[in-house]
Amino acid sequence: MLDPISLIIFIAVGGVLIGAGVHFIPVGGAPAAMATATGVGTGTAMLAAGAGMTGLVTAASMTGQPMILVVLAGAIGAMLMMGFTMLIANYIYVYGCGVVPASAKVDNDPITGRNQEIYCTPGTEGHGIPTVCFVSGIIGSLMGGAGGGLIYYVVNNAATNASFITTPIEAAALAAIIAISVYFINSVIASYNIGGTIEGFHDPKFKKIGRGFAACLIASILCAILCVLILGGI
Amino acid sequence: MDPITLGVVALIGIAATIGGASEDIESDIGSESNPNSQVQLAPQMGHLHRMVNKAISGEPVAYGVWCGISCSVAYLVMTLNAGFLSLPIIAIAIGATVAALVHVIYTTTAHIGRIVGQAQFQQPLFYDLLIECLGPIAGHGFIATFCITSFCYLMTIPLGGNPLVSFPLPVLGVVWGITIGAIGSSTGDVHYGTESEYQTYPFGGGTPVAIQGDIVTKEACGAKNSIDVGNFCAKFGGPLTGVCFGLIVFFSFWITVVFGVTGGIIAGAIIILILIYLNFRLETFARNVYGPYEEEAEPAEEAEIVEEAEKAGQ
Amino acid sequence: MAEENAVNSNALLAVGIIGGLLGIYLVGINSLIGPLLACLGGICAIVWGANAIRTVAGYGLGTGVPSIGYMCLAIGIIGGLSGLALTLVPALSGFVMLGPVFALIIAMVLGFIVAVVVKKIVGMKIPVLLRCTTEIAGAAALSVIAFSVALAGAYDINSISAAVLIPGYIVLFFILNTMAIQEPFNACLGPNEDQKRTLTLAVANGFLAICVVGLLLIPSGFVSLLVIIVGVIGWICSYRKFLKMSNEAAASVKWSGLWPKTEDQ
Numbered sequence: 001m002l003d004p005i006s007l008i009i010f011i012a013v014g015g016v017l018i019g020a021g022v023h024f025i026p027v028g029g030a031p032a033a034m035a036t037a038t039g040v041g042t043g044t045a046m047l048a049a050g051a052g053m054t055g056l057v058t059a060a061s062m063t064g065q066p067m068i069l070v071v072l073a074g075a076i077g078a079m080l081m082m083g084f085t086m087l088i089a090n091y092i093y094v095y096g097c098g099v100v101p102a103s104a105k106v107d108n109d110p111i112t113g114r115n116q117e118i119y120c121t122p123g124t125e126g127h128g129i130p131t132v133c134f135v136s137g138i139i140g141s142l143m144g145g146a147g148g149g150l151i152y153y154v155v156n157n158a159a160t161n162a163s164f165i166t167t168p169i170e171a172a173a174l175a176a177i178i179a180i181s182v183y184f185i186n187s188v189i190a191s192y193n194i195g196g197t198i199e200g201f202h203d204p205k206f207k208k209i210g211r212g213f214a215a216c217l218i219a220s221i222l223c224a225i226l227c228v229l230i231l232g233g234i
Numbered sequence: 235m236d237p238i239t240l241g242v243v244a245l246i247g248i249a250a251t252i253g254g255a256s257e258d259i260e261s262d263i264g265s266e267s268n269p270n271s272q273v274q275l276a277p278q279m280g281h282l283h284r285m286v287n288k289a290i291s292g293e294p295v296a297y298g299v300w301c302g303i304s305c306s307v308a309y310l311v312m313t314l315n316a317g318f319l320s321l322p323i324i325a326i327a328i329g330a331t332v333a334a335l336v337h338v339i340y341t342t343t344a345h346i347g348r349i350v351g352q353a354q355f356q357q358p359l360f361y362d363l364l365i366e367c368l369g370p371i372a373g374h375g376f377i378a379t380f381c382i383t384s385f386c387y388l389m390t391i392p393l394g395g396n397p398l399v400s401f402p403l404p405v406l407g408v409v410w411g412i413t414i415g416a417i418g419s420s421t422g423d424v425h426y427g428t429e430s431e432y433q434t435y436p437f438g439g440g441t442p443v444a445i446q447g448d449i450v451t452k453e454a455c456g457a458k459n460s461i462d463v464g465n466f467c468a469k470f471g472g473p474l475t476g477v478c479f480g481l482i483v484f485f486s487f488w489i490t491v492v493f494g495v496t497g498g499i500i501a502g503a504i505i506i507l508i509l510i511y512l513n514f515r516l517e518t519f520a521r522n523v524y525g526p527y528e529e530e531a532e533p534a535e536e537a538e539i540v541e542e543a544e545k546a547g548q
Numbered sequence: 549m550a551e552e553n554a555v556n557s558n559a560l561l562a563v564g565i566i567g568g569l570l571g572i573y574l575v576g577i578n579s580l581i582g583p584l585l586a587c588l589g590g591i592c593a594i595v596w597g598a599n600a601i602r603t604v605a606g607y608g609l610g611t612g613v614p615s616i617g618y619m620c621l622a623i624g625i626i627g628g629l630s631g632l633a634l635t636l637v638p639a640l641s642g643f644v645m646l647g648p649v650f651a652l653i654i655a656m657v658l659g660f661i662v663a664v665v666v667k668k669i670v671g672m673k674i675p676v677l678l679r680c681t682t683e684i685a686g687a688a689a690l691s692v693i694a695f696s697v698a699l700a701g702a703y704d705i706n707s708i709s710a711a712v713l714i715p716g717y718i719v720l721f722f723i724l725n726t727m728a729i730q731e732p733f734n735a736c737l738g739p740n741e742d743q744k745r746t747l748t749l750a751v752a753n754g755f756l757a758i759c760v761v762g763l764l765l766i767p768s769g770f771v772s773l774l775v776i777i778v779g780v781i782g783w784i785c786s787y788r789k790f791l792k793m794s795n796e797a798a799a800s801v802k803w804s805g806l807w808p809k810t811e812d813q
Contacts, residue, residue: 032270033419033427041268042419045615046294050416053409058486061399065495076489076502079513081413081482083509088478089421096470098438100520100527102316112514118526123442128520134513139508163636164709166439173716175708176405177629180624180719185662186617188611193670196611215669219662226630226658228291233403254645282807291614291727291734298723303760306720310764313715332763339756340727343749343790344735350745350794351738358807359798402716408723 001200002158008224010154015186015220016213017147022048022190023209024140025082026133029197033127038103039133040089040125044191045184047085048144052183054081055145055209059152060172067153071075074149075142082141086129100206101128105203111135126199136200152179158231178230182223186216239393239491247484250414253381255425255476257414258376262430262471263367263464264288264341266296267419269427272449274348277355279447284360284457286367290344293423294415297378298408299389302380304329305386305407322387330380337375338368345426354356366459374464382410385483398487410483417479424473430463439527553743557599560747561683564596568690572648583698583771584778587761590694591754591782596752597687599728602743605682605733610672617730620657620681621722624664624688627655632693632705638770644704648697653691659685685731692721695761698775701768717764718760724760728753740797748790755782 002010025048028039037136040047077114093099102119104126109116111132121125126187129137145172155178195213198205265273266288273285297342307324308329312320334517342364349359386406389398399406431449432441453462490498571589575582585763591794597620631651635644663681666672696718697703712718732749736742755778762775795801800808 017410019614029270031443033423034272034446035424035428035808036443036446040420042416042423042613043268043615045290045611045618046292047416047420050294050413050420053413053416054482054486057406057409058399058683060401061487061490062495063400069495069499072499073490076499076506077486078484079506080502081417083506084478084482084485085417085420087509087513087516088515089424089472090476092424092471093428094516094520096425096474097349097440099428099440099525100524101517107537112517114521119521121440121442121527122764123444124440125439128517129513131510131514131517134786138510156563161310164706165713167714169400170709171401171714172404173402173713173718176401176716176724177625177713177718179514180409180722181626184618184622185626187613189666189670190668191611192609192672193613208370211671215665218665218669222658223626224662226626228652229630232633232636274741284807287670289737290731291617292612295614295618295730299727302720304713304761306717307763309715310766314766332760336756336760339787340731343752343787344731346794347735347745348738349750350798351736351741352738353738353797353799355807356799357799358802359794362803375680391573402714405719408719412723436755443715513556519715 002154002226003015007105008221008226009155011151011182011224011227012217012220014147014151015182015223016138016216017143018052018183019186019190019212019216020089021140021143022148022187023194023198023206023212024136024201026129026200027144027197028073031202033128033129035093035097035099035127036124036199038105038128038130039104039197040086041170043074044194044196044198045187048187049184051078051141052144052148052187054078055148056179058148058151060176063156063172070153071146071149075146077083078148079138086134087197090129094172099127102126103130103133103199104134105199110202117210132202133200137204148179148183151182155227162230162232164220178227182220185219185223189215189219236394242388242393243491247363247480248386249385249478250483251480253378254414254417254479255472256374257378258418259464259468260371260378260473261293261418261423262467263374263460264371264427265460265463266290267293267423269431270424272427272431272447274447275447276353277357281447281449281451281453282357283449283494284459285293285463286345286364287348288341288461289348290340292415293419294412297415298411298469300333300375300379301382301411302404302408303336304333304383306404307332308383308387309403309478326380326383326387329383330376333379334372334376338372341368341371350353363459370461370464378414382414383407386410386432394482414479417482418475421478422467422471422475426463426467430466438524461483555599555635555743555747560596560599562776563643564687566592567592568694569648571694572697572703576702579701580771580774582701583765584766584775586694586698587758590691590698591758593687593690593694594728594746594754594757595750597676598732599747600680600683600687601730602733602746604674604676605717607650607674607676609674612652613734614730616681616684618726620659620684621688621726621729623659623685624655625692625718625722627651627658627685627747628646628689628693630654632708636705648693648703649680650704653687655688655689656682676793691725691729692718695721698761699764709759723755728757742797745790745793745797747764748786748793752783752786752790753785755779
């Protein structure tokens with residue numbers, strides 16, 4: 001049984017992990033769906049939410065296990081989702097559209113050292129998901145999944161002590177809706193911070209992660225205080 | 235690990251594959267999500283079209299709603315104990331039908347709303363086009379929702395003693411709906427956006443900003459319509475999206491069923507490292523086989539190509 | 549972005565708050581009419597929220613309309629649940645009746661603070677962001693609580709928890725109300741967007757949502773049929789109005805053939 005202060009700290013840490021993780025995920029937005037920008041061709045908050053939801057399910061499938069296992073299970077689920085999505089998206093880019101994965105924000109890939117510029121189509125901002133973006137996405141989903149799993153674990157544990165919770169499945173549902181809500185709030189704040197698209201940790205926009213961290217921290221602490229209120233800790 | 239749980243996990247994977255493929259083809263027919271920005275842009279660039287413009291919201295939110303409604307209604311019907319109606323498969327079918335109805339209604343309002351919002355570019359509001367595409371959209375949406383509701387249901391029933399995930403069915407529906415929306419939006423929609431919309435441009439290379447909005451509006455017989463898009467994307471983007479979703483759902487549970495709790499996490503980490511390596515190999519292949527971006531064909535070569543095309547046409 | 553709106557935003561705020569709260573408080577009046585009134589209160593909140601999203605998204609958010617929708621729904625749910633749970637605190641146990649009001653206030657305060665964070669720390673420069681985020685969060689809280697209260701038959705947290713947490717319907721309301729609130733403006737987006745048409749669509753979406761809620765009410769008996777009938781009739785009326793307004797505003801309405809030739813073709 002966690003005391004209110006620990007509950008607040010854990011939920012806040014979970015929220016900040018989510019917000020910071022979103023900064024790592026390579027998202028190109030609508031242009032990427034037309035191979036006009038590097039990254040996955042969807043919206044930031046949407047892709048982060050998709051990965052987070054998979055992490056939530058895998059974390060929930062470990063209900064009853066120690067905290068570290070639940071958190072790791074959440075991380076693995078999110079990483080699996082992000083990894084397969086990016087890989088299959090790259091298959092479609094390479095075989096379906098005939099593009100070479102290349103980044104427009106750096107001259108050479110920081111991880112493989114390969115030249116990027118000569119493979120970019122002129123008139124575009126890169127396309128596909130080069131290795132650095134892929135690894136960045138894995139790191140981002142690791143943080144996001146771990147954050148979501150952490151929030152799920154602490155709320156599920158504390159919910160069994162709330163006065164209006166009568167069954168374990170009710171506790172799981174409450175933990176799920178709180179984890180989903182905190183997840184969405186932090187991922188949208190983070191997506192506002194990066195302005196909608198980012199290539200990963202090598203992108204110049206990544207320097208704004210400090211502001212995103214601070215913004216998500218304040219929002220998550222507030223949400224944590226309200227969660228403690230819901231769970232009857234006050 | 236017991237064989238029944240493993241068999242059910244495999245069944246879940248298959249249902250996810252079919253549902254994922256169907257979801258992507260439906261979102262391509264409806265032109266939902268990111269490539270829709272081009273269909274939106276086309277009238278401004280002077281290219282009027284006969285394509286569905288289904289801008290409801292992002293795919294994750296949309297599929298969260300359809301799968302959430304389907305799972306909620308299925309859960310409700312199952313707990314009602316209404317004779318044969320409460321058999322799981324009938325209840326899931328009823329849920330998917332209700333979701334398909336809501337889906338179709340939102341499709342019509344989104345298409346009409348967006349076309350009218352662009353009235354100043356003289357884009358006509360074609361009702362026959364909207365109505366002819368509603369059938370495929372409802373059908374593919376039904377299949378996708380049915381498959382997702384089915385495997386969510388399979389996750390909630392006690393197999394070897396404990397269910398795979400101890401969530402109520404509606405929660406699982408929304409969660410997996412959001413996930414399939416995110417996956418379909420990231421993978422299959424690229425095939426639609428880069429290839430189907432810009433078929434007249436040469437294969438290979440991205441879409442420069444200068445030609446955005448210059449989408450293909452004519453097909454083999456007359457105007458291109460959204461069912462042609464479905465036909466095109468069903469050959470590559472749709473099945474790959476299904477494979478992606480199936481793999482994700484399958485591996486999320488397979489690792490813990492086969493290797494146990496701690497072993498599952500290690501197995502998951504190994505799979506992720508393999509994925510990073512596969513992506514690296516794919517990038518190497520593309521760089522070596524396609525090579526750097528080349529200059530356009532010389533004018534003499536272009537004239538030859540045009541001449542041959544004219545001869546073939548006679 | 550038109551400066552004068554056909555329908556005043558403050559009037560819609562009043563309709564949303566008063567309609568939503570009235571619907572929630574009147575749920576216990578009668579087991580037949582009560583849930584119906586709660587559902588109608590939820591529709592008032594949805595229309596208020598749709599107008600607020602329209603106001604803020606008109607300035608260009610950079611990430612799209614749905615993102616502010618589900619962020620505010622998430623804020624609304626956390627704020628709403630905590631406001632309702634506040635009445636469990638021993639010092640406030642005599643104020644169970646104020647639960648929904650607490651829910652509204654906490655949700656709006658959380659929305660306001662998140663908007664301040666987004667404006668000052670993240671640096672988004674949209675003039676109406678503070679007011680509109682607060683409004684959408686309030687609308688979100690009221691609409692989700694209204695639908696939950698319709699299922700529960702009472703507005704104290706124990707009944708609501710039993711009605712929407714055990715079956716897990718609260719997550720459905722989260723995403724369904726996100727869709728109902730953000731879809732009207734997202735669907736009508738464009739240079740020729742018109743407030744009356746957008747709000748008519750919001751009303752239609754609200755009635756469609758209560759059709760779904762009506763289905764979920766089936767275990768409660770005859771009231772489910774009443775809610776579904778009101779929902780279907782309300783939806784048909786508002787949807788027909790939306791179609792009529794759209795046909796009048798469209799460049800042209802066709803049932804066959806190609807588009808008119810432009811200079812390029």
